[in-house]
Amino acid sequence: MRGIRLTAVVAFVTMGVSVPAAAQFAAPNPxxxxxxEDQQRARLLDQPCTDADEGHGCYRYDGRLIREAPCTYHIETGVIASKPTDQCYKMEAPRNYRGVWVDEFEGQAFIPEGTKAPEWPRDDLKSPEWDKEADRAIAARIWLDVERVDLNEERRRSGRKFFIEFIGRKTMYRGNYGHFGMSGHEIIVDRVISLRECPETGACS
Known part of the structure; x- marks a missing residue:
């Protein structure tokens, strides 16, 4: 369970950002x-709260009423938590996956076998094409959640790459998952079948 201070949540809501995903840059699709309940919250997220809504889908913070974001709940005064991904979002059925896992600090990424890592735009940030290229890269990036499996900590030094085969569940819809919402999908690893470190040079398979 991850607590999020209300000050952060206020900023997320102001920007139209979904708390569980840490970044939803547009109103979420219900x-x-x-x-x-979370579908209904998504439908109402852009609707102003009234005094009658306080305690019924809206909460008061710093003198203003704020809509409850989907998948969030209060755990104590001043702290909001969010549901785990598979309790918040619709997920595909469990299946077998194989590919390269890049284990970087705040940068988990999974590259399925037979695909390439998404390329991030190299043009100037002010370039008209930059946003489109960045959006394509985010859509192709997959965040790998390994928190439910017991991996040897010796293997968890940041920046290493592994070839991994596992049983997991992928988010059904594209969104903004993982660190700062920079991944278009998330896969929760339920069981690791095999894991081996990639060589420093050559193919990783």
Missing amino acids: DVFAGA
């Missing part, structure tokens, strides 16, 4: 959410 269909992506697993629960009916």
Whole structure:
């Protein structure tokens, strides 16, 4: 369970950002959410709160009323937590995956076998094409959640690459997952079948 201070949540809501994903740069599609309550919250997210809504989908912070974001809940005064990804979002059925896992600090990434890592734009940030290229890269990036499996900590030094085969569940809809919402999908690893470190040079397979 991860607590998020209300000051951060206020900033997220102001920007139209979904708390569980850490970044939703547009109003979220209600269909992506697993629960009916969270779907309804998504539909109402851009609607102003009234005094009658306080405690019923809205909360008061620093003198203003704020809509409850999908998948969030209060754990104590001043702290909001978010549901795990598979309790928040609709997920595909478990299946077998194989590919390269890049294990970097705040930068988990999974590159399925037979695909290439997404390329980030190299042009000037002010270039008209930059946003489109960045959006394509985010859509192709997959965040790998390994928190539910017991991996040898010796293997978890940042920046290493592994060839991994596992059983996992992928988010059904594209969104903004992982660190700062910079991944278009997330896969939760339920069981690791094999894991071996990639050589410093040559193919990783």
